[in-house]
Amino acid sequence: MPALVFDGLLALGLVVLAWQAVAGTHLFRSVVLFIAFGLLMSIAWLRLGAPDIAMAEAAVGAGLTGVLLLNTLGRIGPEDVDEPDPRYTRPLRWAVFGGCLLLAGLIAWAVTARDRVAGLAPRVRDQLGESGVENPVTAVLLNFRGLDTLVEVGVLVLAVVAVASLGRPRPRPETRAWEAPPSALLDWFIPRVAPVAVLVGAYLWWAGAKLPGGAFQGGTVVAAAGVMLLLSERPLQEALAGARLRVLVVLGFAGFLTVAALSQVFGGVLLEYPVHWAHGSIVAIEIGLTLSIAACLFVLVRGAEGVYPERDAAGEDRA
Amino acid sequence: MGWLDWLSAGLVSVGAFFFLAGTVGLLRFPDVYTRLHALTKADNLGLGFVVAALALQAPDLSGAFKLLAIWTLALFASVTVAHLVARAALREGLEPWRRR
Numbered sequence: 001m002p003a004l005v006f007d008g009l010l011a012l013g014l015v016v017l018a019w020q021a022v023a024g025t026h027l028f029r030s031v032v033l034f035i036a037f038g039l040l041m042s043i044a045w046l047r048l049g050a051p052d053i054a055m056a057e058a059a060v061g062a063g064l065t066g067v068l069l070l071n072t073l074g075r076i077g078p079e080d081v082d083e084p085d086p087r088y089t090r091p092l093r094w095a096v097f098g099g100c101l102l103l104a105g106l107i108a109w110a111v112t113a114r115d116r117v118a119g120l121a122p123r124v125r126d127q128l129g130e131s132g133v134e135n136p137v138t139a140v141l142l143n144f145r146g147l148d149t150l151v152e153v154g155v156l157v158l159a160v161v162a163v164a165s166l167g168r169p170r171p172r173p174e175t176r177a178w179e180a181p182p183s184a185l186l187d188w189f190i191p192r193v194a195p196v197a198v199l200v201g202a203y204l205w206w207a208g209a210k211l212p213g214g215a216f217q218g219g220t221v222v223a224a225a226g227v228m229l230l231l232s233e234r235p236l237q238e239a240l241a242g243a244r245l246r247v248l249v250v251l252g253f254a255g256f257l258t259v260a261a262l263s264q265v266f267g268g269v270l271l272e273y274p275v276h277w278a279h280g281s282i283v284a285i286e287i288g289l290t291l292s293i294a295a296c297l298f299v300l301v302r303g304a305e306g307v308y309p310e311r312d313a314a315g316e317d318r319a
Numbered sequence: 320m321g322w323l324d325w326l327s328a329g330l331v332s333v334g335a336f337f338f339l340a341g342t343v344g345l346l347r348f349p350d351v352y353t354r355l356h357a358l359t360k361a362d363n364l365g366l367g368f369v370v371a372a373l374a375l376q377a378p379d380l381s382g383a384f385k386l387l388a389i390w391t392l393a394l395f396a397s398v399t400v401a402h403l404v405a406r407a408a409l410r411e412g413l414e415p416w417r418r419r
Contacts, residue, residue, distance in 0.1 A: 183406065185398070186399065193395055
């Protein structure tokens with residue numbers, strides 16, 4: 001009974017937060033409510049028994065996306081906001097609302113059907129011994145459905161390419177995003193906490209084989225360390241730039257693609273690891289993925305600045 | 320429930336009370352600077368009580384230390400963020416509230 005009350009309150013909170021986040025006109029309020037929504041969503045995933053997704057939601061959905069949105073808010077002004085035509089938006093909004101209700105109904109029906117349908121969990125459990133890892137989520141992500149993850153990382157690299165090709169934003173007099181004067185407290189905080197973040201990210205990657213965790217969660221925490229460094233001195237920011245950064249961005253996808261090609265050439269089937277190589281392949285892929293996801297998310301937050309320092313210096317790319 | 324569970328429940332309740340106090344402060348205090356006081360002091364104390372309650376329930380000593388590390392990191396982060404927010408507000412020219 002207490003669990004039902006808690007879940008009911010959680011669901012109510014999610015709906016109210018989501019409605020308030022899109023209903024307001026004040027953009028900053030919407031962004032803050034969106035971040036709070038992400039955190040409640042993370043708790044909801046925990047209640048559904050999915051700690052890996054809960055971690056990813058808290059790190060990426062609430063944390064990093066929140067930083068991205070706040071960063072964008074600092075860069076846009078009133079002239080950048082379009083007012084849509086109400087004649088189109090009103091029926092469109094009702095259509096989207098109807099579609100969401102339909103989707104919610106389908107999901108509710110699917111969840112209650114769990115008693116009648118076995119699902120894929122027994123099959124995953126049976127094959128888990130041969131997958132090379134003990135965490136069923138990692139086994140599915142990187143072994144059984146490795147192709148999905150490969151394409152997903154490819155999409156992330158594409159997003160980084162798109163952001164880098166947009167060029168740097170034009171300087172606005174009101175933007176003080178990363179140009180604040182140095183602060184003694186930041187100088188104390190960053191050297192102590194950024195290494196801890198890298199350590200936690202590395203642990204999340206390493207523990208993903210047996211416990212909830214994995215490359216995505218670990219990579220996001222390492223990206224957070226990089227974002228912290230953006231608040232610090234110029235020389236550190238220049239270390240995370242140029243060819244070094246571009247190699248890191250591509251590393252995960254390239255490594256994954258290499259393993260896929262090798263599996264095709266030597267085994268005949270794409271992304272089918274030989275059983276005694278399974279653990280090693282997964283660890284190798286995940287190292288590249290963690291570093292790559294960290295670099296990609298870092299570029300998405302910082303923007304096109306620093307990806308091509310030669311081009312920045314020549315000043316030819318202002319958007 | 321053993322006495323340890325009762326103690327944990329009590330500590331969590333105290334922590335929840337401090338979180339409530341912090342939220343009331345956030346809603347009722349007159350300006351940014353006083354609200355920062357409510358958020359950093361009351362909320363972190365509440366978090367400390369919740370962490371203490373969970374540490375009592377931890378399976379082993381390393382689990383308890385991990386929880387303590389989480390509380391310490393949360394303290395560091397909230398201190399720094401409060402400082403940055405207050406500094407940004409001062410640079411924007413927001414005057415601290417004065418009693419009329």
